[in-house]
Amino acid sequence: MRNLTEAIVLENNAVAKNIYRMTLKCPEISRSAQPGQFVNIYFSDRIRIFPRPFSVAGATDEILTLIYRVVGAQTHQMAAWKDGQTVRILGPLGNQFSVESSVVSHVLVGGGVGVAPLMFLAEKFLQNGIDPLFFLGVKNRDEMPDAKLFGRLQTFYPSSDDGTTGFHGTAVDNFLSRLPQMGKPIVVYACGPEKMNAALARLAEEYRFVCQISFERVMACGLGLCQGCTVKKNSTDAEAGYLLVCKDGPVFRSEEVIFDD
Amino acid sequence: MRNLTEAIVLENNAVAKNIYRMTLKCPEISRSAQPGQFVNIYFSDRIRIFPRPFSVAGATDEILTLIYRVVGAQTHQMAAWKDGQTVRILGPLGNQFSVESSVVSHVLVGGGVGVAPLMFLAEKFLQNGIDPLFFLGVKNRDEMPDAKLFGRLQTFYPSSDDGTTGFHGTAVDNFLSRLPQMGKPIVVYACGPEKMNAALARLAEEYRFVCQISFERVMACGLGLCQGCTVKKNSTDAEAGYLLVCKDGPVFRSEEVIFDD
Amino acid sequence: MIDLSTQIGPKLHLKNPILTASGTFGYGDELADLIDLSRFGGIVTKSLTLHPRAGNPSPRVTETTAGMINSIGLANIGVDAFIEQKSESLRSFPGKVIANIAGRTEDEYAETLKKLESQEWIAGYEMNVSCPNVREGGIEFGAKPEILDRIVERFRGLTDRFLMIKLSPNVTDIRILAEVCQKRGADAVSMINTVYGAAIDIKTRKPLINTVIGGLSGPAIKPIAVANIIKTRRAVDIPIVGVGGITCGADVVEFLLAGASAVELGTVNFFNLNAAAEILEFLEEYGVAQGIGSIAELVGKAKV
Amino acid sequence: MIDLSTQIGPKLHLKNPILTASGTFGYGDELADLIDLSRFGGIVTKSLTLHPRAGNPSPRVTETTAGMINSIGLANIGVDAFIEQKSESLRSFPGKVIANIAGRTEDEYAETLKKLESQEWIAGYEMNVSCPNVREGGIEFGAKPEILDRIVERFRGLTDRFLMIKLSPNVTDIRILAEVCQKRGADAVSMINTVYGAAIDIKTRKPLINTVIGGLSGPAIKPIAVANIIKTRRAVDIPIVGVGGITCGADVVEFLLAGASAVELGTVNFFNLNAAAEILEFLEEYGVAQGIGSIAELVGKAKV
Ligand SMILES: Cc1cc2nc3c(=O)[nH]c(=O)nc-3n(C[C@H](O)[C@H](O)[C@H](O)COP(=O)(O)OP(=O)(O)OC[C@H]3O[C@@H](n4cnc5c(N)ncnc54)[C@H](O)[C@@H]3O)c2cc1C
Ligand SMILES: Cc1cc2nc3c(=O)[nH]c(=O)nc-3n(C[C@H](O)[C@H](O)[C@H](O)COP(=O)(O)OP(=O)(O)OC[C@H]3O[C@@H](n4cnc5c(N)ncnc54)[C@H](O)[C@@H]3O)c2cc1C
Ligand SMILES: Cc1cc2nc3c(=O)[nH]c(=O)nc-3n(C[C@H](O)[C@H](O)[C@H](O)COP(=O)(O)O)c2cc1C
Ligand SMILES: Cc1cc2nc3c(=O)[nH]c(=O)nc-3n(C[C@H](O)[C@H](O)[C@H](O)COP(=O)(O)O)c2cc1C
Numbered sequence A, B: 001m002r003n004l005t006e007a008i009v010l011e012n013n014a015v016a017k018n019i020y021r022m023t024l025k026c027p028e029i030s031r032s033a034q035p036g037q038f039v040n041i042y043f044s045d046r047i048r049i050f051p052r053p054f055s056v057a058g059a060t061d062e063i064l065t066l067i068y069r070v071v072g073a074q075t076h077q078m079a080a081w082k083d084g085q086t087v088r089i090l091g092p093l094g095n096q097f098s099v100e101s102s103v104v105s106h107v108l109v110g111g112g113v114g115v116a117p118l119m120f121l122a123e124k125f126l127q128n129g130i131d132p133l134f135f136l137g138v139k140n141r142d143e144m145p146d147a148k149l150f151g152r153l154q155t156f157y158p159s160s161d162d163g164t165t166g167f168h169g170t171a172v173d174n175f176l177s178r179l180p181q182m183g184k185p186i187v188v189y190a191c192g193p194e195k196m197n198a199a200l201a202r203l204a205e206e207y208r209f210v211c212q213i214s215f216e217r218v219m220a221c222g223l224g225l226c227q228g229c230t231v232k233k234n235s236t237d238a239e240a241g242y243l244l245v246c247k248d249g250p251v252f253r254s255e256e257v258i259f260d261d
Numbered sequence C, D: 001m002i003d004l005s006t007q008i009g010p011k012l013h014l015k016n017p018i019l020t021a022s023g024t025f026g027y028g029d030e031l032a033d034l035i036d037l038s039r040f041g042g043i044v045t046k047s048l049t050l051h052p053r054a055g056n057p058s059p060r061v062t063e064t065t066a067g068m069i070n071s072i073g074l075a076n077i078g079v080d081a082f083i084e085q086k087s088e089s090l091r092s093f094p095g096k097v098i099a100n101i102a103g104r105t106e107d108e109y110a111e112t113l114k115k116l117e118s119q120e121w122i123a124g125y126e127m128n129v130s131c132p133n134v135r136e137g138g139i140e141f142g143a144k145p146e147i148l149d150r151i152v153e154r155f156r157g158l159t160d161r162f163l164m165i166k167l168s169p170n171v172t173d174i175r176i177l178a179e180v181c182q183k184r185g186a187d188a189v190s191m192i193n194t195v196y197g198a199a200i201d202i203k204t205r206k207p208l209i210n211t212v213i214g215g216l217s218g219p220a221i222k223p224i225a226v227a228n229i230i231k232t233r234r235a236v237d238i239p240i241v242g243v244g245g246i247t248c249g250a251d252v253v254e255f256l257l258a259g260a261s262a263v264e265l266g267t268v269n270f271f272n273l274n275a276a277a278e279i280l281e282f283l284e285e286y287g288v289a290q291g292i293g294s295i296a297e298l299v300g301k302a303k304v
C-alpha cells in the first residue's frame, strides 16, 4: 500500500565522500516497503519540478533509511537537511527483488550508491538466517561507505577501481574471481551503473545464473503517468514495447530487457 | 557613485503589522545615498527573476536602512533574514528629492510604507536644523510604525483611514486641514499610493505649491536597461514620451507627469 | 458556496472545470489508491491509437527550468485494449471521460473514433492533431488549415458526441486553425499542446531527448497558453479548454478570465498529486472573496 | 587557455561569442560605471527607428515563472539622436557594435540603415523583423516568407556590412524564413525574439501588460530557442546567433553545441550584471576540462 506523507528526518550523515545516509520517521511507508522498492521525494522549489526517486535502503516498523549520493541540486539540498526537517515523500513504489527458495548462493553485486537497495535486501536475508555474498565496488577508498554499515555481514567483498580499498578491480571482476567456488544454483541481485548491469547480464547468460537488476532512469512522475522511464523489452517481435522502470520495475530479470537502448 | 555589493544584515525587525525595518552594513552605498534614491536587492532564486527596488530610508557612513512591507514572495523572504545574512544589493539608484532654499514650510506626506524615503528626508532636514511637517497616513493603528521612529520630529501628524490612530482620514485630508495655517512658500515631498500622489498633484496646482513625488513602478532592471518603468510625461505635444522611474525618477515634480496612464 | 459547474458548449457539462491533460494521468485509473478521482470534473485519457504503440526510445523526458521536455511518441495500449481493460473502472468514474485520439493517418483517427462510439460511457473526444513527437500523424494535421478543415469535417460526420480539437502553439496564427474547427462543427478547441523544445547535455553533447526536439510543458509555458487563449477567444465563439503550465488555483482563475471554460492539469500531476484538491479549495475562497456565485461568471471576463 | 574568438560569416569577427541582446542593454553605455564593457565581444543596440518612438503605455513589463513578459513597443531615441549622442562612447567600445533596426514600413528600415551607413564604427546590422509588440512594422515582416524575401533583398542592396536578420519563434516553420534570409544574402540569422505571452491579474482582472499580449523572455524560453537553433542549423549554412533564456556558461555551451556561432544575453542582464564575466570564466574552465582549444570547435557539435 503506497502512501503520500510527511516524513521527519531523524539522522542525515555522510557515510562516504558525497554519500549520505538518512533515516526518516515514516511508518506509513516503512511498514510495507520491500527491498528493491523506491520512494519519491518532493521538493517545494519550482525551478526543478521532478520529484526525486531513491531506493529504500532499510525499513523498520517506524523508520525508513535512504542512502544517497550528492550529484546535483536536489541531493545537494538534501545533504543540508537537519533532524526535524519534514519531507514530502511517496512510497513504497515499484516492484521488488524476488527471493527464490532452493537457491544456494544469494549474491549481491553493487556499484557505488547502488549499495542502497542491496543493504535492505541483505538485511532481510540476515533476518531469515541466510548469509548473502555481498560484492560492493567503488571508485576509490573515499567512496567506500563506513565499514560499520556492513558489520553484520559474514561475507562482504569490497573492491575499488584503483585498488585503494579491497580487491583491485570492479565488483563484477571480484564476483567473477569467486564465482567458481560458489555453490549453485546462484541468484545475483544487482544495482549499479548501466555498464555494470550490462556486464552482469552477459555473465548471467554465459554462466546460466538468475540475475535481478534494479534499474535507474530519469523519472518525471515515478507513478506510471508519464511513460518517461523506459527500458526496452527483450523480445523477438520487432514492435516489442518498453517496460516502465517506475511501475514494471525498478527490478528486472536480466533476460527481460535490452541494454543498448 | 552607484555600487553593486554584498551588504550584511544588522537588524531586521517588525515596526508595524507586516512592515519591517532592516539595517544593513553597506558603506559602499550608504556613504553616497541621498533621500529619494533607491537600491536594488537581488535574489538567488530563478523563479522570480526581477530584482526588488526599495527606497533608502536612512543612511550613515556605514549603515543603510530600509523599511519594507511584506506583500509577496520576496519581501516575505526578506522578513526571515537574520543578522549576518549577506544581501546582494545595488545602489544608490535614481534621482533624489531636491530641497529648495527660501522655503518656509517643508511638508512631508506619506501613505503607508511610503514613509520609507520620507524618514530619510526628515533626518536630513533635522541635521540641517530644519523642522519639517510630517504627515503620515495608514489604514489603521496596526499599520502605524512604532512611534520611536518619529521621536525626534517636532511636528508629526499621524492619521488613519479608520480613525484608530491620529487624525481620522487620509494624510492628504490631514495636510489639507492644516494647510491654511502653514507659512508660504510650501514644498510638499510625497510618497504613497498612486491615488494619494494624484490627489496631491491636483492640490499642488490648486494651491500653487511645489510637489515632489516619489513614484513606484514594477521594475525589471532598475537601471534604465529595459524601458519598463514608465510614467507619462506631461506635455502638450501628442507624441510626448515617457519618463523612466528608475532613471529619470523615482522623484518627479507633480507637473512633470500625467497620472491617468 | 460557489457553483463550480461549467458548460462546454451544448454537449458537455462538467461538475467542475478541472480536467486531466492527456498523457499526464495515464488512463485515469493509475492513482485511484492515492487520490480521490472524483475531485476531477473529467478525465482526458492518454492519446489512443488504432493499434498499440511502443513509443519512442529513451530518454523520453528531461527537466528544464520550471518545466520539462517530453518525447513519449504516443506510447499507448491501443484502442481495443483500452476498451477491454479500462472501461470497467472508467465507467464508474463520477465525472466525464474524454477519449483523446491520435493517429498516423486520417483513417486511423476515424477507425479509432468509430470503435470508441460503441462505449456509451465516453462523453466525448479530444482529437490530438498537435503532437510534436511523432513522425507521422502529429502536428502536420493541426498546422495546415486545409488539412485540418478536411479531418474535422470527417470527425464531425462520425459522432454526435462532444468533439474537441486540441491545437498546437507551434503555428504562426492559432486563430485560423480555431476558426476552421468552428466552421466544421467542432464543439470546442483545447490549447495548448506542448511547445517545441530541446536541451543538450554539455558533457556528453547528446540531446537529452531521443527525438532531439520534444515538447516543452510545465509552469514555464503558462504565459504562452494564456496568450493563445486570449487570441483565440477573440476569434471564435466555440468554447476553449485551457491547458499549459497550470499549477494552482490562481492559474486556473487566470485561464478562466482569459477565456477558457475549463482547464486541464498536465505536468503538475507529476509533482503535486494534490493539485486538483488545492485548486478546488482556492476557487471556493476566491469565489467568496470576489463575491462570485458561479465560476461561469469568470469565463472571458479579463478586461482585455 | 581556450581561444574564445568566433567568426560569424566572412564579415564579422568577435573576440568572444558574448553579445548583448537588443533592448536589454540600452545603447551600450548605461552600465559603463558598473561593469567592464570590454567583456562583451559585441554590443547590439536597442532597436533603432527612423524617428524617435515613445513606446507603449505602462505596464510594460511583468514577471512570470522563470521569465518575464515585455511590451516596450520599440521605445527609442531615434537613429539621428543615436548617432549624435552615442557615437562617441560606442566608437571607443573595444568590441563590435551591431545596430539593431526596426521600422513601421520597409522604407523606414531602409532610411534608418542608410543613415547608419555613415558611421564607420558600426560593424553591422541586426534587422528586427520579429517584434511582437508593435501594431505596424513588427512580426508581420518576419512571419511571411514572401515579404521577408523582398525586404532582405532590399536591405542587402543597401549595405556591404554584416547583415543579420532576427527571427521570431512565433511561426509554424522558422526554417523557411531562415532559408529566405540565406537566399537573399544575409550574413547570419539571430534567434529567437520573444515568444508570445500574456498574464492577467486575477484581482483586478486587468492584463499585466498594456498590449495584453507581449513577448516572453528569460530562462523559461531557453528550450524553445535551442530547438529553433537545432532545426535551423539543419536547414541553412549561414551562421546562427543564438538568444533566448541564457543565464550561465553552461547555457552558452549548449547554444554553441546546438549550432550557434555566438550568443546574445538578454533578460539575464536585468538580474545578474556579472553574467558575461561568469560565462567567460566558465568557458575557460570548460575548455580545459574538455580539452578544447577553441570555442569554434563546439559550434554545431551536438550529436543530433
Ligand atoms: C528507481 C531509482 C532509485 C534510485 N535510488 C537512488 C539511491 O538510492 N541513491 C541515490 O543516490 N540515487 C538514487 N537514484 C538516482 C537519484 O534519483 C538521482 O541521483 C537524483 O534524482 C539526482 O537529483 P539531483 O537534483 O541531485 O541531480 P540532477 O542535477 O537532477 O541530476 C544529476 C544526475 O542525476 C540523474 N537524475 C536526475 N534526476 C533523476 C530522476 N528523477 N531519476 C533518475 N535519475 C535522475 C541525471 O541523469 C543526472 O545525470 C535512483 C534513481 C531511480 C530511478
Ligand atoms: C523606486 C521604488 C521604491 C520602492 N520602495 C519601497 C520601500 O521603501 N518599501 C517597500 O515596502 N516597498 C517599496 N517598493 C515596492 C517594492 O519594490 C515591492 O513591494 C516589492 O518589489 C514586492 O516584491 P514581492 O516579491 O514581495 O511581491 P510581488 O509578489 O512581486 O508583488 C507584490 C506587489 O508588489 C508590486 N511589485 C512587485 N515587484 C515590483 C518591482 N520590481 N517594482 C515595483 N513594484 C513591484 C507588484 O505590483 C505587486 O502588486 C518600491 C518600489 C519602487 C519602484
Ligand atoms: C509526458 C507528457 C505526455 C503527453 N502526452 C500527450 C498525449 O498523449 N496526447 C496529447 O494530446 N497531449 C499530450 N501531452 C500534452 C499535455 O496534455 C498538455 O497539453 C501539455 O503538457 C501542456 O500542459 P501542462 O503544461 O500542464 O503539462 C503530454 C504532455 C506530457 C508532459
Ligand atoms: C525588455 C525587453 C526589450 C526588448 N527589446 C527588443 C528590441 O528592441 N529589439 C529586439 O530585436 N529585441 C528586443 N528584445 C528581445 C531580446 O533581444 C531577446 O531576443 C529576447 O528577450 C530573448 O532573449 P532572453 O531570453 O535572453 O531575454 C527585448 C527583450 C526584452 C526582455
Ligand code: FES
Residues within 6 Å of the ligand: A218, A219, A220, A221, A222, A223, A224, A225, A226, A227, A228, A229, A244, A245, A246, A247
Ligand atoms: S516516471 Fe513517469 S512513468 Fe515512470
Ligand code: FES
Residues within 6 Å of the ligand: B218, B219, B220, B221, B222, B223, B224, B225, B226, B227, B228, B229, B244, B245, B246, B247
Ligand atoms: S526598470 Fe528597467 S528601465 Fe526602469
